[in-house]
Amino acid sequence: MPGYSPHDIESKWQEYWEQNKTFRAPDDTSKPKLYVLDMFPYPSGEGLHVGHPEGYTATDMYSRFQRMRGYNVLHPMGYDAFGLPAEQYAIETGTHPRITTERNIANIRRQIKRLGFSYDWDREFATTDIEYMRWTQWIFLVLYDTWFDPSIEWADPDGKKRRGKGRPIRELPIPDATRAQGEDAVRRYQDSFRLAYQAEAPVNWCEALGTVLSDEEVIDGRSDRGGHPVQRIPLRQWMLRITAYADRLVEDLDTLRWPDAIKEMQRNWVGRSEGAEVDFYIGEPGSLYEAWRILRRLEGFPAESESYAIRVYTTRPDTLFGATYIVLAPEHPLVDRLTTEAQRAEVESYRQRVASMSEEDRIAGRGEKSGVFTGGYAINPVNGERIPVWIADYVLISYGTGAIMAVPGHDQRDFEFARKFHLPIRAVVLPPDSWLEQMRVSREDYAARVGELASAFTDDGTGIQSSNPGVSLNGLPTPEAKRTINAWLESSGLGRPAIKYKLRDWLFSRQRYWGEPIPILHEVDAEGKPTGLRRPVPEDRLPVLLPELNDFKPTGSPEGPLAKAAGWIWVQEGGRKFRRETNTMPQWAGSCWYYLRFCDPRNNARAWDSEREKYWMPVDVYVGGAEHAVLHLLYARFWHKVLFDRGHVSTLEPFQRLINQGMILSITYRTSDGRIVPYSKINFSEGKAAHAETGEELAGETEKMSKSRGNVIPVDLPLQQYGADTTRLYEMFMGPLETTKPWSMQGVEGISRFLNRAWRMIVDEEAQGMRLNRKVLDNVEPTNEQLRALHKTIQSVTEDLEALRFNTGISRLMEFVNFFTSQAARPRSCMETFVLLLAPFAPHIAEEMWQALGHTESLAHAPWPVSDARFTLEEAIEIPIQVNGKVRSRLVASITAGSDDLERMALEDPKIQRYLDGHAVQKVIVVPKKLINIVVSP
RNA sequence: GCGAAAGUGGCGGAACUGGCAGACGCGCUGGACUUAGGAUCCAGUCCCGCAAGGGGUGGGGGUUCAACUCCCCCCUUUCGCACCA
Structure with missing residues (x-):
């Protein structure tokens, strides 16, 4: 066999796996299962760049590892193929989206297969498949057939x-x-x-x-x-x-092993808040108002307010005494009734202006408050005060009740609004001293000067100026004040505690x-x-x-x-x-349940068989980009919960563990005047990048891959140049899976060298046929040092794979090769174990070397090596000796040496004695097997 | 503005629960083999210093015998949210 030839080896083994269906996941419930899933790719016309297969590489390494450890691993792949790009292309060219979609799928499938991923290709499907779409529609009908009983x-x-x-x-x-x-x-x-x-x-x-x-x-x-x-x-x-499902979507996050950031984003998106709904009577104080109050006290708070009351939602019912006006969303249905003739023209023009504004304009105009007085008044139920009703676009019709009580003293938005339109500002919460100091106002002056301060106090404090004959919040800390006022509101039928969500x-x-x-x-x-x-x-x-x-x-x-x-x-x-119905579903529909279909993808009678669902679900490891933090993951969890409620799935949550792979960046090279130079026009040498034509040295900057930056590295590039194993290894070697990291073509080179060294360690590259390197020997016993190197490698590679720390796992394999290439006698058993350890990372070269070592079967299901603690322990270890925290010497001691022995040896060390000379030893800290620190007086 | 994560050599990154900072790789320097080297192998490579020695994980302070790791303040970067009452 000549040198390492990735292309021959890789196509050979890819064919072998395909023909032997090596990675088929049988529905064999007698074995422990593991469901390892990649987020569904959308097959775009561009094909894959080196960033796309990052997650797939990680899941593949993990799947191969767990398969060797005896798990029945479900590792499928499919395509989220409905969506706008194919349709836009159809509009432009008249090509049917199905044609474009099929073409794109064929291309992405080819690229994925070239990387040698161990998918069970018998389970492959696309959301556009008629048989799949059928069940997507069926799930819609399940939703249609379901109501939520709170x-x-x-x-x-x-x-x-x-x-x-x-x-x-x-x-x-x-x-x-x-x-x-x-x-x-x-x-x-x-x-x-x-x-x-x-x-x-x-x-x-x-x-x-x-x-x-x-x-x-x-x-x-x-x-x-x-x-x-x-x-x-x-x-x-x-x-x-x-x-x-808002509450359950938030609550159940606690049971999931997901990145905290993603959980937090989902919580924020659902945006649960606790507060109270309060009704404000529209009209004048007087006998009608009094009658309403009596009626409310008798009958309680109605599910919907009467047409002559405004219902507001607030998270700060404790500030009710400070509500000096009311603001309705411009679209609020009560605006017409409240608007007086004198104000009608102004109100109408404001409403029209807001209605015609695009979302973008609305966002751009944020900050500067605008609004109009309706001319109408309502009564603050805690103090009977008549307060004006305004409309303003900072109140949204779609949130809460579309109406707020404005407490300008304790809400920044209301504060700005009140200042602009000269509405009264009243202090009802006393801030802590630290805040008062910052605002340069004394406790005594706060209430009088609240309207002149730089901003409103919006945190928790103590109630002031907040009492009526029935209730007093004065002196109460905010949480207690909330409870007190809520109780009063409920008993008087004027309000009730309420929970609202940002989620729509x-x-x-x-x-x-x-x-x-x-x-x-x-x-x-x-x-x-x-x-x-x-x-x-x-x-x-x-x-x-x-x-x-x-x-x-x-x-x-x-x-x-x-x-x-x-x-x-x-x-x-x-x-x-x-x-x-002539509307279609959004693209998210298909990706909301594909993980369920993978459990039983060829079922024509049902969306999936319950037994198979019970066996395979939930997804144990789910890897994909953080861009789906809210959309896909929230929608899929919602559908899953409905399917659970209706008895179609057995788990509360679909994805037990979620990992977001970091983005892979690329380096963009620019000339001194800022023009982008494409990779094809750059010479890389002496660690520098130079323009191929002008020779100018180019500055490189790490940036997101994009067509416009000309820095997209198609995955076919490293595949052609170095092959799949090198590409896979480099994808993971760059750094931790979760972090953003830049792709460097020079770094790939280093990985390629490593695989070549590994190859030569085992294979004789001078020989004509496939022969083992002459230093690989059958009839020698490994030395203690070799055993230690071997078992330490087994141990750390196993730990790293379990924790998906592929970068450090690869480093350990490199260390192994560095060590064994210096060994003149390489016991065959050590080489065999190494090949098994390498297999999840670089499966093609591993299979080839496994065969060279005399095996006739694929190693895909060979048992994973187990490390033996007897060999990893060293009898004698080097221990640093510190004096006042600085390493001054080292000693070699048996691992069994006790603290007293170590202390004695350290103090006797000649180098150490030099440092002790003239100083008194105050303390000696001995950490067995780790370090000795001698503390001396100065 | 709010929330989250992260700052370690020329570069990507290691350092598991506080215990030898810089594993592994890139790049670079020197050497060997060679007709040749953009192949391979060997040695070196945090900074200052000839050396002894000293300094060093964004900056400042603290806890500790000991801090990349824990605590406080600040700076920078990335990501997410953004009038949600």
């Missing part, structure tokens, strides 16, 4: 008591009054409770994309994909009631072609007009296929391009005529 109690699989669960819609109690109105009324009632429902809501409409987007897909008022401007317009849309329901319909059709039929009357009643497509009629179209352009209307398929949209069923 009060039901149940015990989770760990025996923990829970409240609130999704239940079949037929179990929804129907009020008698509704039932009396007949069948249609009952259906409408049910529709209003379903987890998948239609509602008229202000949505993010993106003109350029011709579709609406979810809140999660809008960033700074522009679309996540493409950066097009987004407007808020009211539209009738499909929504998923994710808010019903998930806007689920898209006006696009390349997505799963929503499997719903709309009833129409004789004239073909929708009646507002809907029917799900029966399960046995799924999937609803996409109609063939020649023109994929968005219609610019809420109907979407599917409305153009005249032959498709009308359906006759049981003598009645229906119109198909």
Whole structure:
């Protein structure tokens, strides 16, 4: 065999694995399972760059390692193939998205296969597969068939008591009054409770994309994909009631082994807050108001406020005495009623201005407060004071009740607003002295000067100027004041504790072609007009296929391009005529449950078999980019919980352990005048980069890979130059999996050298045929030193693989090779063990050397080496001796040496004696096997 | 502004629960082999200093016999959120 030839070896073994189905994961429940999953890639037309396979490399190494340790490893791969790019391409070129998608999948599959990943290719699928889409639609119907019962109690699989669960819609109690109105009324009632429902809501409409987007897909008022401007317009849309699951989505995070940052981001996104709802009577103090108060005291706080009261939400009910005005969102339904004739023109023009503003303008105008007085007043229920009602765009209709009580003394936004419009500012919480000092105001002056300070005090303090005949918060610390006022509000029927979320329901319909059709039929009357009643497509009629179209352009209307398929949209069923839903699902739909389908991907009768789901789930290790921290991971968890509630899955959470791989950066080289120089025009030598044409030395900067920077390194580049094993090793050697790190083509070179050295350590590269290196010997016993090196390597590589510390694992293997290449006699047993240790990292070269060592079977399922502590312990070790914390000498001692012996030896050490001369030894610290520190007087 | 993470040689990075800072790799320097070397092998490589020695993990302070590691203050970078009442 000549030298190490990666390309021959790699294609040989990739073929072998494929033919022998080496990595098929049998549904063999007698073995312990491990489910190792990569986040679903979207097959883009660009192909993969070196950053993409980082996570795949990690999961592959881990899977191969665990397979050798006896686990039945489920390690699948598939494609999230619906989505906008293929459709945009279709609009531009007329090529059907299915064609583009298939072409892109073929390319990404080729690249992934070239890296030698150990996927079970028998389980591969794409979300666009008709058989897969069928079950995506089925899950939509499960959501459609489910309502959330907030009060039901149940015990989770760990025996923990829970409240609130999704239940079949037929179990929804129907009020008698509704039932009396007949069948249609009952259906409408049910529709209003379903987890998948239609509602008229202000949505993010993106003109350029011709579709609406979810809140999660809008960033700074522009679309996540493409950066097009987004407007808020009211539209009738499909929504998923994710808010019903808000508490469980937050609570269950505690049970997951996920990065804290991601958990925190999910918590923030759900944005749970605790506070109170309070009603403010609209009108004048007087007998009507008094009558209302009495009624409220008798009947309590109603589920919805009367039309003559404003309901606000606040997290600081303890500051109610400081509420000096009310602000409604401009869209609030009570604005019309409250506006006086004198103010009407101004109010209307303000409302129109706000309505016509794009999301982006709204964000840009933030900071500078704007608003208009309605002319109307309401009464502060704690002190009977008549306070003005304003409208302002800093109050959002979509959060809380769309109305706030403004406490300018203790809320920064209200403070700025009050200052601008000269509204009264009242202190009701006394800040701690440290804050007062900072503001240069005394405790006594605070209440009088609160309006002149630089900012409002918004933290916890002590109640002041807060009492009425029924309740006093004076002197109470904020948490206690909250409890006290809440109790008073409840007993007087004026308010109640409430919990709100930033999370909104998930806007689920898209006006696009390349997505799963929503499997719903709309009833129409004789004239073909929708009646507002809907029917799900029966399960046995799924999937609803996409109609063939020649023109994929968005219609610019809420109907979407599917409305153009005249032959498709009308359906006759049981003598009645229906119109198909013409919206499609968002791209997230397919990736919400693919991990479940991988458990049983070829099932034609069900989405998955329960037994298989029970065996394989949950996903034990899930690796992917942090960009999915909120979107995909929150949506998938939501679906999973609904499926759990409906008895379709056995676990509360889908992904037990989550790891975010760090981004791989690249180096961008620029000339002194800032022009980018592509890699093809750079000479790398003497550690420097020089322009190939001008010879100018180029400055390199580490930056994100992007086409515009010309620094994208396609994965095919290192694959062609060095092969898969080197590429895989370098992907992991750069640094810890989770951190951001730059790719260096010079670094790859070093890895290639390592594999060559490993090869020569075992294989005779001079020989014609495949022969072992002559220094590899059968009939010698390893020396103690060799055994120690071997077992230390086994130990640390095993630990590193368990902890997914691939970079240090590779370092240990390098140390092994460095050591054994200096050994003239290399016992064959040591070489065999090394090959097994190398196998998860660089499987092709390992298989080839395994074969050279005389094995006829693949090592993919060979047992993983076990280290023996007898060999890793050294009999004698070197221990540093410090004097006052500085290393001054070393001694060699037996590991069994006791503290007293070590202390004596250290003090007798001639070098140490020099340092002790003239100083008194105060203390000697001996850490056996580690170090000795002698503390002396100065 | 709020929240989170991170700052270690020329570079990527090691250092498990406080115990020899810089493993491993890149780059660089010198040497060997060679017709040749962008192959391979050997030696060296944190900084200052000929040396003895001294200094050193973003900066400042602290705890400790001992701090990259723990505590306080500050600086910088990256990421996320951003009028959420």
